[in-house]
Amino acid sequence: MQNYGWGLPVDISTHGWQIDRLILFFHVSMFVLFFGWLAFMVYALVKFRARAGHKAEYESKHFKLPTFLEIGIAILELVLLVVFSMPIWARYREVPPDVKNSVRVRIVAEQFAWNVHYPGADGKFGKVDPKLMGASSPVGLDPNDAAGKDDIVTINQLHIPVNTPIVVDLTSKDVIHSFSLPVARVKQDVIPGQATSVWFETKQTGEFEIVCAQLCGLGHYRMRGFFVVESKEDFAKWLREQAPQQEVIETTPEAAAVPTGPSTDAPLPAAPLKH
Amino acid sequence: MDGLIKHISHPHPVTGVTNSKLGIWLFLASEVMLFGALFSAYVVLRTGAPAWPEGAKILNVPLATLNTFILITSSVTMVLSWAAAATRDLGKFRKWMAITILLGCAFLVVKAFEYQSKFSHHHYPATDNFYATYFTLTGLHGIHVICGLLANLWLLLPGSKLFAKDPEMFTGRIEAAGLYWHFVDLVWIFLFPVLYLL
């Protein structure tokens, strides 16, 4: 498993390098600070151990260095926060990708599976209704909605094309889950009654995992999904294979490449909660 | 054995308060946090809701206004009972304390009537978040009223024996109970407009 070892998992995302760099920087700083401080402590313990003829000093020597160090640490933290962390978060949370070229997918989490919902060739998500959620339609697709007829719903299978921005709209049916793609440095709590989105782009193909990162009940440990990153052609081919068999649409390879289009589809059932 | 502990009856020279007075203020600070959290929860739920009914349309404003008046009056009579204890008039203390307790009971009776009227129309906490908030907030407040009544009842009856032994300490206890009672009144003064008028 070269993807995983004792260090950070492989990073297949385009934004992950900033997170990894910050993690590395933190740990280097922590090591330097800790061992420097520990060395001083051990030195003091040895030099000032109680022994015959040795007395303690009532008046403490005043040290200037610690004040400089503390101010230095405060400045370091400020720099890490403002220069490194905030831009990552701002880009991660707020900047929407170029909509035309992105692939949009919805995931409805439940105990204990990921229901992955693609809009199909028409690029529109069909209407969904929690009242219709059941074994035959895990995401509650309204069978009367034309836009939903070509929608693709899988259980635990998230395929995406490489080198493409992906937008994942997340919600949950029952309890709080957390959608985590460790190799893409993506993690987002999936909260029922709340629609949240994450976006990311990958630069490497392979087969990886979706992990649930929030205790969601008995089966939390086995809420594992399959996360496959493949070439655009393979992705299109896979979508065609998943498509419901009502119509056979003859398409040219180019047109069948990446289903894109604006997401003017029906909104998710619950109003997004802002806080 | 408690005789060694200082500032039970006489205030501390620097802080200016007795132990029980400081203790009750600290307790009230925690109660502010309790009801503050509940009010915050109400704000979050109401602002996040697509629709929220107007309290005045669902709840009985005249009855609640009466209850507000009852509770404010009971705070006044509570102060009068404390003043009587401070001036060492046991009879007056008993009178005003009894009236305070009766007024508190009247408040609860009105509340019970309100609740009963809601239940008979099949409106329960589970009906929707408006009712859930209404019942929970007024219910918790009601429990605090009951506890205050029990404390006052104790002070009126068995507790009043202390008056003969140590009137200073007894007056301190009335003061502490009074502070608690005022706080319970104050919470209602916030609850009433928030639930009934907004």
Added chain:
Amino acid sequence: MAHAHAAAHDHGHHELPFWRKYIFSTDHKVIGMQYGITALLFLFIGFAFIMLMRWQLAYPGQPLPILQNIFAETQMVGGIMLPEFYNQLGAMHGTIMIFLGVVPLAVGAYGNYVVPLQVGAPDMAFPKLNAMSYWLYFIGGVIMLTSFFLPAGGAQSGWTSYPPLSIIAGEGQTWWLIGMAFLINSSLLGSINILTTIIQLRAPGLTFWRLPYFVWAQFVTSFLLLLAFPPLMAAAVLQLMDRLAGTSFFMPSGLVVNGQALEIAGGGNPVLWQHLFWFLAHPEVYVLILPAMGIITEIIACNTRKPVYGYKALVYSVVFLGFMSFVVWAHHMFLTGMGTQMSTFFQVTTMIISIPSVVILTTLVLTLWGGSIRFNTPMLFALAFLPMFAIGGLTGLPLGLNSTDIHLHDTYYVIGHFHYVVAPGTIFALFAGIYFWFPKMTGRRMNEVLGKIHFFFSFIFMNVIFMPMFIQGLAGVNRRLYDPMQYAHNQSTQGLNVVSSWGAWLLALAQIPFIFNFFWSIFAGKKTQENPWQATTLEWTAPSPPPHGNFTVEPRVYRGPYEYSVPGRKDDFYPQSSPEGK
């Protein structure tokens, strides 16, 4: 316990019967010991739970040797732990360690026993309230534990009890909430008592700037408990309403559980619970650490034979820490869909709050400089606290920035971080305190050789357990996983689970010298007088153990708490209450 020879100054009234002297006592020392013994028992139970869980983590799906027969079919089948039982043990391990173990020990036991003595008071301000706090704690603990014997088992939604999971969970969760209500009220009454005692009952001459740092730490801790717990009480009431009265405070509309739409009004907000919960739970972690800092400051000052470096800085830091702890809570919620502005606010406050901790740690290390350091058992534990807390504190930094938290949230990195602070952090400080104040409580000393063996092996095994968790966290291993092997990215670090588990079981064995030492020394330890450590604070002027009322003569304080090695004096310590010139 050893009160039989209490000094003869009972105000001339009759001896209390056994049950009023030892069971429903209002004496702060007896209550402190009741808290202490109950808390140590609960700590042992919480530890036993994790030792069971660690079998499943190290050897998933393998039958538990020897002990399997004591478990019911709903807990283990053929000796193999069921996921529901694992989740129950997990939720209860956290709950017990925090609310039934560490806080009652740090605040209920140490606070109760030591604070009145250190401020020169005869007892707490409200002795009867004190007794009530203990019994509320006891009842709350019993309620929590009894939930395990329910058919559906105990609470299993994490100690964090996030809805909607905790709302749809079985009966045990209701008992958890009721137990919490008892514990919260116990804490509230206890904190009112400690605050009033410190403010009102200080001996003449004992100004705030002359208070031992332990008292300052308990002072700030009690404010945190007083003001932070009520929102959790409110939240618990709301969750009970959701569970029992069918309300939807935390339940949004449109929930479908197991294929069935829930028949509830909906419109609630699960994140509301998280805000209310963490509003308490973050200050709660400072409740876990501040008394520990107080304890080790006493021990370090005494065993370096010099005043602490920067006493004022220590005081300002702990007060500032107390304030800041109220405004960092949402760093536990970065991934709930938080926008940039809100998360920036909480990241800034989280970074700021690390500063006073750094100041405290640095000040304590600088205290060593120029000292004459004695390496007895309490001092060893106190010294070890410093680097262990440093590791815990430092690893909090990447968790406190939301971007790095994306990778580290809900992983073993978090578990490593907080355990370093609480386990080789606070618990070491509590051990230090036991060895330090044992002579005051019993009039006898604990055995030093056994103490050093206890220290040495505990230190090693604590690190064996928790250091690997940082590696696992960086590799992306998530928390609360019954069977970590289900995920590919967990496989390569599975060996570390075996290491941590053996560390835990060996750590348990390492406590045997301590348990033996503790009980044996009560009866056969070397007898000691009032002040075996030659310390300066007021408790060391009372007899060992102190009688009811503590001091035969009310102390009067003339100087600060750490006047060690004062120039021109014969002894290297100058007690706070020794008259000038003596």
